[in-house]
Amino acid sequence: xxxxxxxxxxxxxxxxxxxxxxxxxxxxxxxxxxxxxxxxxxxxxxxxxxxxxxxxxxxxxxxxxxxxxxxxxxxxxxxxxxxxxxxxxxxxxxxxxxxxxxxxxxxxxxxxxxxxxxxxxxxxxxxxxxxxxxxxxxxxxxxxxxxxxxxxxxxxxxxxxxxxxxxxxxxxxxxxxxxxxxxxxxxxxxxxxxxxxxxxxxxxxxxxxxxxxxxxxxxxxxxxxxxxxxxxxxxxxxxxxxxxxxxxxxxxxxxxxxxxxxxxxxxxxxxxxxxxxxxxxxxxxxxxxxxxxxxxxxxxxxxxxxxxxxxxxxxxxxxxxxxxxxxxxxxxxxxxxxxxxxxxxxxxxxxxxxxxxxxxxxxxxxxxxxxxxxxxxxxxxxxxxxxxxxxxxxxxxxxxxxxxxxxxxxxxxxxxxxxxxxxxxxxxxxxxxxxxxxxxxxxxxxxxxxxxxxxxxxxxxxxxxxxxxxxxxxxxxxxxxxxxxxxxxxxxxxxxxxxxxxxxxxxxxxxxxxxxxxxxxxxxxxxxxxxxxxxxxxxxxxxxxxxxxxxxxxxxxxxxxxxxxxxxxxxxxxxxxxx
Numbered sequence: 001x002x003x004x005x006x007x008x009x010x011x012x013x014x015x016x017x018x019x020x021x022x023x024x025x026x027x028x029x030x031x032x033x034x035x036x037x038x039x040x041x042x043x044x045x046x047x048x049x050x051x052x053x054x055x056x057x058x059x060x061x062x063x064x065x066x067x068x069x070x071x072x073x074x075x076x077x078x079x080x081x082x083x084x085x086x087x088x089x090x091x092x093x094x095x096x097x098x099x100x101x102x103x104x105x106x107x108x109x110x111x112x113x114x115x116x117x118x119x120x121x122x123x124x125x126x127x128x129x130x131x132x133x134x135x136x137x138x139x140x141x142x143x144x145x146x147x148x149x150x151x152x153x154x155x156x157x158x159x160x161x162x163x164x165x166x167x168x169x170x171x172x173x174x175x176x177x178x179x180x181x182x183x184x185x186x187x188x189x190x191x192x193x194x195x196x197x198x199x200x201x202x203x204x205x206x207x208x209x210x211x212x213x214x215x216x217x218x219x220x221x222x223x224x225x226x227x228x229x230x231x232x233x234x235x236x237x238x239x240x241x242x243x244x245x246x247x248x249x250x251x252x253x254x255x256x257x258x259x260x261x262x263x264x265x266x267x268x269x270x271x272x273x274x275x276x277x278x279x280x281x282x283x284x285x286x287x288x289x290x291x292x293x294x295x296x297x298x299x300x301x302x303x304x305x306x307x308x309x310x311x312x313x314x315x316x317x318x319x320x321x322x323x324x325x326x327x328x329x330x331x332x333x334x335x336x337x338x339x340x341x342x343x344x345x346x347x348x349x350x351x352x353x354x355x356x357x358x359x360x361x362x363x364x365x366x367x368x369x370x371x372x373x374x375x376x377x378x379x380x381x382x383x384x385x386x387x388x389x390x391x392x393x394x395x396x397x398x399x400x401x402x403x404x405x406x407x408x409x410x411x412x413x414x415x416x417x418x419x420x421x422x423x424x425x426x427x428x429x430x431x432x433x434x435x436x437x438x439x440x441x442x443x444x445x446x447x448x449x450x451x452x453x454x455x456x457x458x459x460x461x462x463x464x465x466x467x468x469x470x471x472x473x474x475x476x477x478x479x480x481x482x483x484x485x486x487x488x489x490x491x492x493x494x495x496x497x498x499x500x501x502x503x504x505x506x507x508x509x510x511x512x513x514x515x516x517x518x519x520x521x522x523x524x525x526x527x528x529x530x531x532x533x534x535x536x537x538x539x540x541x542x543x544x545x546x547x548x549x550x551x552x553x554x555x556x557x558x559x560x561x562x563x564x565x566x567x568x569x570x571x572x573x574x575x576x577x578x579x
Contacts, residue, residue: 019047022371029393055207058316108143429476
């Protein structure tokens with residue numbers, strides 16, 4: 001069966017899957033580089049209106065070459081990654097940062113300025129500074145979306161892409177369905193880019209619910225090599241209400257955390273940065289407070305914020321501030337209540353498709369990945385997504401301009417169609433929400449994802465395998481909205497398996513991989529990436545050495561107690577989870 005015989009075949013030169021900042025900067029760059037190319041962005045919600053890009057915490061972690069110290073930023077990013085990073089990509093990120101920032105302004109993005117006309121650059125986590133978005137991420141994404149449309153980028157909204165199409169030459173498109181009408185689509189493209197973000201396994205936070213690892217899953221199923229799922233970062237968020245975003249900005253402005261006794265505690269774990277410590281210190285510190293019976297609850301305290309700090313929050317995260325007002329937490333522009341906080345569940349990061357320096361897949365030609373769906377990138381957050389989109393967009397435009405028309409296998413299309421529509425065809429079965437809850441119960445406990453042990457990781461993997469084999473085949477969808485949720489579940493269960501298998505493979509403590517049974521940071525044996533690939537229907541797991549010998553910064557080849565575990569022991573606190 002030829003693809004031409006199918007309904008809803010969309011031919012395009014470049015297919016962009018995902019409508020966040022990475023997808024937009026990729027599409028804009030490709031279109032500006034090669035105006036004759038047809039560039040199509042497909043988004044399961046509405047491009048520019050959903051996900052972390054639109055609901056970001058008001059901060060763009062940008063490097064400005066005219067005023068920032070290159071060596072400081074470079075070293076801080078390498079050290080924050082515990083050398084588990086591609087230093088060439090970090091260098092590229094910083095080299096491109098200034099031009100990308102100026103392009104964002106040219107495309108309509110607005111950044112807050114002081115009365116003297118300088119960019120507002122408040123403190124946040126870590127030692128470097130970024131820029132403050134004017135009125136948050138919504139105006140930023142509106143500007144990029146409007147500009148992209150004005151230069152001829154095509155947007156197809158409310159279509160969920162579920163699987164990639166490939167042949168012996170590489171990736172040649174994708175398939176998906178309309179989440180409102182159920183129409184099935186075939187996308188035929190010379191170049192395809194994943195800009196679908198990460199997964200947080202459906203937390204309550206706004207902007208996170210659509211991040212369900214769809215790109216991870218479709219890349220894995222297509223045979224792409226993926227990596228980094230062991231290196232999870234765990235942010236902290238409101239425990240009872242969806243107050244986010246803005247955590248980075250809150251702590252930068254001086255918010256602090258209190259345990260159940262009303263005591264500040266982060267300065268004990270990280271005396272230098274306290275609440276501004278990176279993810280790999282913050283969430284684990286919450287866990288130790290729990291293990292020492294000083295939590296839960298833990299509270300975020302902003303009651304001491306002065307009017308100038310309140311004004312900054314209104315400027316950067318107005319949607320969060322409106323929620324605080326509606327809930328009665330903010331009255332007359334003053335925080336009057338504490339906000340209960342908790343660590344989030346696993347957030348695989350920096351994980352995703354293994355890509356070359358131009359962000360094309362290492363083993364699947366024609367497939368690019370940008371933002372949070374690519375592994376070993378040059379940083380995190382909005383800026384890394386924007387910069388990777390620009391770099392990849394330039395290479396992709398050149399590649400698409402030289403490619404001839406691609407061929408699609410109709411049998412492959414039909415197989416993907418049957419798989420993604422299967423829940424809709426069942427008369428009865430399991431609702432997606434039930435499987436999401438079972439998945440969260442397996443992997444969300446702090447003693448699985450944050451404070452790890454082989455015994456608990458193995459048990460969680462067994463639970464996820466049971467969900468995969470016994471529940472996912474019973475997924476049932478009443479309508480097209482439920483069909484979207486069912487396919488998201490399919491992605492998240494696969495991502496959970498990738499996370500657990502990778503976590504079991506890394507037998508040391510590094511970044512967000514804090515093992516009770518392997519407490520050493522081991523630069524002798526474990527300065528390695530954990531890789532995954534589909535192999536004859538099974539998940540193949542292996543590791544590859546980080547090529548630090550060719551990089552500028554080289555760690556000491558030694559084994560030592562991980563700094564977090566060392567600090568916990570110095571404080572005399574418990575280091576064993578009570579099971």
